[in-house]
Amino acid sequence: MSENAFELRGLVKRFGEKVAVNGVDLAVPTGSFFGLLGPNGAGKTTSLSMAVGLLRPDAGTAYVLGHDVWRDPVGAKQLLGVLPDAVRMFDRLTGLELLTYTGMLRGMPAEQIATRAGELLDVLGLADAGSTLVVDYSAGMKKKIGLACALLHGPRLLVLDEPFEAVDPVSAATIRDILHRFVGSGGTVIFSSHVMEVVERLCSHVAILADGVIKVVGTLDEVRGDRPLEEIFVEQAGGRTSLGEELAWLK
Numbered sequence: 001m002s003e004n005a006f007e008l009r010g011l012v013k014r015f016g017e018k019v020a021v022n023g024v025d026l027a028v029p030t031g032s033f034f035g036l037l038g039p040n041g042a043g044k045t046t047s048l049s050m051a052v053g054l055l056r057p058d059a060g061t062a063y064v065l066g067h068d069v070w071r072d073p074v075g076a077k078q079l080l081g082v083l084p085d086a087v088r089m090f091d092r093l094t095g096l097e098l099l100t101y102t103g104m105l106r107g108m109p110a111e112q113i114a115t116r117a118g119e120l121l122d123v124l125g126l127a128d129a130g131s132t133l134v135v136d137y138s139a140g141m142k143k144k145i146g147l148a149c150a151l152l153h154g155p156r157l158l159v160l161d162e163p164f165e166a167v168d169p170v171s172a173a174t175i176r177d178i179l180h181r182f183v184g185s186g187g188t189v190i191f192s193s194h195v196m197e198v199v200e201r202l203c204s205h206v207a208i209l210a211d212g213v214i215k216v217v218g219t220l221d222e223v224r225g226d227r228p229l230e231e232i233f234v235e236q237a238g239g240r241t242s243l244g245e246e247l248a249w250l251k
C-alpha cells in the first residue's frame with residue numbers, strides 16, 4: 001500500500017485574474033486524521049474539489065492511494081468518499097432514496113445498500129427523516145446525509161469539506177466517533193475546518209492554507225509546538241485586522 005493515502009502535487013487553479021490555488025503540494029499519510037485549516041477564501045474548497053475530481057485543475061496532479069484522480073477516476077473514486085462543500089445533491093429525493101441512488105451509482109448490491117442505508121440513517125439520527133425530501137432538511141441534516149452518502153460504499157479515504165459546520169453537538173460527537181472508528185480500522189480522513197478546537201481534538205496532522213498556498217504542514221505537535229493552534233493560524237493567515245475608526249458608529 002502507498003505510504004500516502006492522498007497526494008497533491010503542484011495544484012493550480014485560476015478564476016480569471018484570481019489565482020485561487022497557487023501550487024499546492026500535500027502528502028497525507030495513510031491512517032492519518034488530517035485537518036486542513038485556512039481563512040475564508042484561502043482556497044481550501046477549490047483545492048479539495050480539484051483533488052477529488054470535481055473541478056479540473058489548470059495544473060498539477062492528485063493521487064488517491066496511488067491512483068491518479070484525473071487519469072484513473074474509476075480506480076480513485078472506488079476508494080474515495082467525498083463530502084463536498086456546497087453539497088450538490090439530488091435534493092428532490094428522500095434521504096433513503098438518495099442513499100439508495102448513491103449505492104446504485106456505486107454498483108452496490110440492493111441488499112447491501114438497504115442494510116447500510118438503514119444503519120447510517122439510524123446512527124446519524126436521520127431515521128425519522130428517511131422519508132423527508134432532502135430539500136426540506138436543515139443545513140446540519142444535509143451535512144449528515146452527505147456524510148452518509150460518502151460512507152455508504154466503504155471507502156478507504158474520506159475527503160470532507162467542513163463536516164462539522166451547522167451540525168449540533170450530539171451529531172458532532174457521533175460524527176467524531178464514526179471518523180475515529182474509520183481511522184482506527186486503517187482508513188484516512190482529511191477534512192477542512194475553521195474550528196481550531198475540533199482540529200486540535202481530532203487531528204494527528206494539520207496543514208494551514210492561505211492565499212492559495214500551504215504555509216505550514218506537519219503533525220499537530222510539530223505545527224503548534226508549545227503554542228495554541230489558533231496563534232499559529234492567525235500568524236500564518238496574515239494576522240488580525242484591528243479596528244481603527246472604522247465602525248465607530250456601531251455603539
Ligand SMILES: Nc1ncnc2c1ncn2[C@@H]1O[C@H](COP(=O)(O)OP(=O)(O)OP(=O)(O)O)[C@@H](O)[C@H]1O
Pocket residue numbers: 015018019020038039040041042043044045046047
Ligand atoms: N467558481 C469560482 N469563480 C470565481 N472565483 C472563485 C470560484 N470559486 C472560488 N473562487 C475564489 O477562489 C478563492 C478561494 O475560494 P475557496 O472557496 O476555495 O476558499 P475556502 O478556503 O474554501 O474559503 P471558505 O473558508 O470561506 O469556504 C476565493 O477568492 C473565491 O472567491
